[in-house]
Amino acid sequence: MILQALKEYYDRKASDPESDIAPEGWEKKEIPFIIVLDHAGNLMQIEDTREGEGKKKRAKAFLVPQAEKKTSGIAANLLWENAGYVLGIATKGNNERAIKQKNAFIDRLTNELGDIKVVQAVIAFLTNVTEERLSQEECWQEISASNPNLSFRMSADSFLICRHPDVVSRLSSTSQSSNDISGTCLVTGKNARIKVLHTSIKGVYGAQTAGANIVSFNLDAFKSYGKEQGFNAPVGAEAEFSYTTAINTLLGRDSKQRLLIGDASTVFWSKKQSSFESEFSSFFEEPEKDNPDAGTQNVKALFESIHSGAYREDDGKTPFYILGLAPNAARIAVRFWQIGTIAEIAVRIHQYFKDFAIVKPPREPEYYSIWRILVNIATQDKSENIPPNLAGDFMRSILTGMPYPATLLQAVLRRIRSDTENRVKPVRAALIKAYLNRYYQFYPDQNQREVQMELDISQPSIGYQLGRLFATLEKIQEEANPGINATIRERFYGAACATPVTVFTNLLRLKNHHLAKLDNKGRVVNFERLLGEIIGNLKDFPAQLDLHEQGRFAIGYYHQRQDFFTSKGVAESDK
Amino acid sequence: MHNWCLEVWGDYACFTRPEMKVERVSYDVMTPSAARAIFESILWKPAIRWNVTKIEVINPIKWISVRRNEVGRKMPNPTAKQMAGALGEPMGIFIEDERQQRAGLFLRDVRYRIYGYFDFIPPDQRKANHSVSPEFWADEQELAEKIRLDETEAKYAAMFERRAKKGQCFHRPYLGCREFACDFRLVDPQKEPVELIEETRDLGFMLYDMDFEKDENDPIPLFFRAWIENGAVNADRREVEVRG
Numbered sequence A: 001m002i003l004q005a006l007k008e009y010y011d012r013k014a015s016d017p018e019s020d021i022a023p024e025g026w027e028k029k030e031i032p033f034i035i036v037l038d039h040a041g042n043l044m045q046i047e048d049t050r051e052g053e054g055k056k057k058r059a060k061a062f063l064v065p066q067a068e069k070k071t072s073g074i075a076a077n078l079l080w081e082n083a084g085y086v087l088g089i090a091t092k093g094n095n096e097r098a099i100k101q102k103n104a105f106i107d108r109l110t111n112e113l114g115d116i117k118v119v120q121a122v123i124a125f126l127t128n129v130t131e132e133r134l135s136q137e138e139c140w141q142e143i144s145a146s147n148p149n150l151s152f153r154m155s156a157d158s159f160l161i162c163r164h165p166d167v168v169s170r171l172s173s174t175s176q177s178s179n180d181i182s183g184t185c186l187v188t189g190k191n192a193r194i195k196v197l198h199t200s201i202k203g204v205y206g207a208q209t210a211g212a213n214i215v216s217f218n219l220d221a222f223k224s225y226g227k228e229q230g231f232n233a234p235v236g237a238e239a240e241f242s243y244t245t246a247i248n249t250l251l252g253r254d255s256k257q258r259l260l261i262g263d264a265s266t267v268f269w270s271k272k273q274s275s276f277e278s279e280f281s282s283f284f285e286e287p288e289k290d291n292p293d294a295g296t297q298n299v300k301a302l303f304e305s306i307h308s309g310a311y312r313e314d315d316g317k318t319p320f321y322i323l324g325l326a327p328n329a330a331r332i333a334v335r336f337w338q339i340g341t342i343a344e345i346a347v348r349i350h351q352y353f354k355d356f357a358i359v360k361p362p363r364e365p366e367y368y369s370i371w372r373i374l375v376n377i378a379t380q381d382k383s384e385n386i387p388p389n390l391a392g393d394f395m396r397s398i399l400t401g402m403p404y405p406a407t408l409l410q411a412v413l414r415r416i417r418s419d420t421e422n423r424v425k426p427v428r429a430a431l432i433k434a435y436l437n438r439y440y441q442f443y444p445d446q447n448q449r450e451v452q453m454e455l456d457i458s459q460p461s462i463g464y465q466l467g468r469l470f471a472t473l474e475k476i477q478e479e480a481n482p483g484i485n486a487t488i489r490e491r492f493y494g495a496a497c498a499t500p501v502t503v504f505t506n507l508l509r510l511k512n513h514h515l516a517k518l519d520n521k522g523r524v525v526n527f528e529r530l531l532g533e534i535i536g537n538l539k540d541f542p543a544q545l546d547l548h549e550q551g552r553f554a555i556g557y558y559h560q561r562q563d564f565f566t567s568k569g570v571a572e573s574d575k
Numbered sequence B: 001m002h003n004w005c006l007e008v009w010g011d012y013a014c015f016t017r018p019e020m021k022v023e024r025v026s027y028d029v030m031t032p033s034a035a036r037a038i039f040e041s042i043l044w045k046p047a048i049r050w051n052v053t054k055i056e057v058i059n060p061i062k063w064i065s066v067r068r069n070e071v072g073r074k075m076p077n078p079t080a081k082q083m084a085g086a087l088g089e090p091m092g093i094f095i096e097d098e099r100q101q102r103a104g105l106f107l108r109d110v111r112y113r114i115y116g117y118f119d120f121i122p123p124d125q126r127k128a129n130h131s132v133s134p135e136f137w138a139d140e141q142e143l144a145e146k147i148r149l150d151e152t153e154a155k156y157a158a159m160f161e162r163r164a165k166k167g168q169c170f171h172r173p174y175l176g177c178r179e180f181a182c183d184f185r186l187v188d189p190q191k192e193p194v195e196l197i198e199e200t201r202d203l204g205f206m207l208y209d210m211d212f213e214k215d216e217n218d219p220i221p222l223f224f225r226a227w228i229e230n231g232a233v234n235a236d237r238r239e240v241e242v243r244g
Helices: A002-014 A093-111 A117-128 A141-145 A165-174 A237-250 A274-285 A292-307 A342-355 A370-375 A390-399 A404-418 A426-442 A462-480 A490-497 A499-515 A523-535 A546-568 A568-573 B032-042 B080-084 B123-128 B139-142 B153-166
Strands: A027-029 A034-035 A044-046 A060-063 A080-082 A149-154 A182-184 A191-193 A258-261 A264-270 A319-328 A331-341 B006-012 B048-057 B064-069 B100-120 B181-187 B201-211 B220-229 B232-234
Touching: A002 A237, A002 A331, A002 A404, A002 B100, A027 A237, A027 A258, A044 A390, A060 A080, A060 A264, A093 A117, A093 B080, A093 B153, A117 A149, A117 A165, A117 A264, A117 A462, A182 B220, A191 A237, A191 A258, A237 A264, A258 A274, A258 A370, A258 A390, A264 A390, A264 B032, A274 A292, A274 A342, A292 A342, A319 A342, A331 A342, A331 B100, A342 A390, A342 A426, A370 A390, A370 A426, A390 A462, A390 B064, A404 A490, A404 A546, A426 A546, A462 A490, A462 A546, A490 A499, A490 A546, A490 B123, A499 A523, A499 B032, A546 B048, B006 B153, B032 B048, B032 B153, B032 B201, B153 B181
Parallel strands: A034 A149
Antiparallel strands: A027 A060, A034 A044, A080 A149, A182 A191, A258 A264, A264 A319, A319 A331, B006 B100, B006 B181, B048 B100, B048 B232, B064 B100, B201 B220, B220 B232
8 A cells, every 4th residue: 555655656746747756767866966968979078967055065966877786796887976986986995886886877878778879979088188187177086085076068969868868768668678577566556567675765864875675675574485586576677766756756855745754754745736745744843943833834824724634725525545654774764654535534634633732821832842842751751762762652542543552651650750840831730631632632531620721620530739839839839938949849749650659748848838938928928819719629638640640730730830820910919 | 156355464564575675664555465375374275365455444544664684595405425424514504694784674463354355266276386385294195185185165265164153274364475464354245344444545556476487496476556546455366367
């Protein structure tokens, strides 16, 4: 299904004249330097195609014949290659190899395109050029140092020699070699030439830079029935080209249809052209620095679209695919794979934003990116500490509308315990709320009530009320001793939420001393009233709280604390 | 010809797609060959060949992604030297050296109803009929009696029914991979109707089975266009086109 959907994407792009996806047998490649020749094969100049400043310099991408699958052996590409092959520069100090490489490059040209006039000029150039002549060029230093890709152009033409009409027509007529084994392609179901080695997939975060493979059988144990390489999974050459080109385009540097979720490079596409496809990433990504409202606007558009059933001008019934990839050495593993219609997925994302809605201070972003949520449950708030599988599971829950993974709640509670300074941040409170509400939606419980967006004084949960109590006690302490170094939050939060009975008696005793310190008697009365209200909801201090109650403790604490800040104006005016 | 229905269920399942079999990704639903193997685990004889006609999906399709330690090498055959008992390299493989971490996208909490019947093969056509597991004959006599005179279709039908009802099997049936053992029971779909998942969509080309007929040592994979219609996949070879 995955390969088939990718092939569909390729076919859609290929039939669209506006798109710049490579045709069969070709690929897009960044070529920093172009050797410009005259008709006799004399070097005119070496053109630098790069644009930009300093390290951001990027070469222009050109359509070139598809690269050979490189191993440690020597395999030359047609009419483009790195400087080692084209000019025989010994890049790694291995002179012998460089000569072999250059010969291989020339041989391939002569054998396959030797009778074409423009190619003869190239061959003439390759055989006659001297290092002395080359070193007169401005960018020679850079070429010999960095071994960049090179290609050729005639000074009279505006296109590369590999795109010369004579060359193109020759390549399309000779692409089929007859001695390959054919079989039924598992993507198209047609009888086709079976591809033995599949093109590498580049751009998966964390994978080898040379690329990795989804379809590969690089060890003995992976083979079945004595079959070798690609014959274990018969994919036709055409289907193979389509799916690898599609995924490489989706994962490409300029692609707007990719997203990093945890460690999984995620790509997404719809069956037909859609604006959902191009804006999907903005729902989950951190907003851009120069346009922080763009994401928010897209989410708002999504919220409005729910009533009409479709996202903006899209057809809601169009299938939408989401594929999460993670590297495993030279191979790529599929972390998650989701199919749904645009309407279905839009509803689920909408639900996800609703789950996460919670009262929060004004400087907080309105919507959280996946990264921000995950980083706030990771040790030391660092991206690299995000548990690898959790990100994928979380994303899958969002997209399927199923309960969030239990490990998510465990992780956030653990993080709240260990982060003595911040404890319950808005994003963590939002996460717990989302988790609990979705959980009880699937496993209803008479004794539980939905967690609200803001303070809910009649919430029956004992954990919630204890959280409120703890926040109140902390506030009393803060006001009694302004600027204190370590409050009860730093010292007692963990124990208070896990084993309330051991701490609360002590804290309630201390509270009396703190209240005595307050000068403003009206404030004291207010606090006493609030404490009375909260304790009135409690029968007893339980010995332990389970994980869900600990979650509610965190939310109760957070809500109460937010309430202190937001209703301050009111509290002060009625004293 | 009787068409039996087995209900099978398990915590996990992986009907591996050939193109993603290293870092495994499962098909959305059970493949016909996996269903066939379940029938065979209950009863298989050289005289019968199982055919699967329909696969019904009862539980919603759920996924789980798991990373596991596996071994990256096949156990080699002993060399002539080793067979002769000469001293030298030991035959075994050390899993610590051959350890591979592999990811898998498996199915979770599955429950299917599979329908199948068997063909009774006359003795002269039996050569190419193979079981999933290799045969081990107790002795020469048993091998020689491979084709028995008293065997009939009705006898094997009765045997299967008796065994399936009792929950007997020759080896533990499994859902795609040996490690995902499953439970089974023989059901009468007329008496015990069940609600299937509400899904109708194209599943793409799916592995139907391996064809050992042409070349025993290099079997050809067979594929068919799988459609899930109101929760059921039609896999009847007499009705769907099988390519290979």
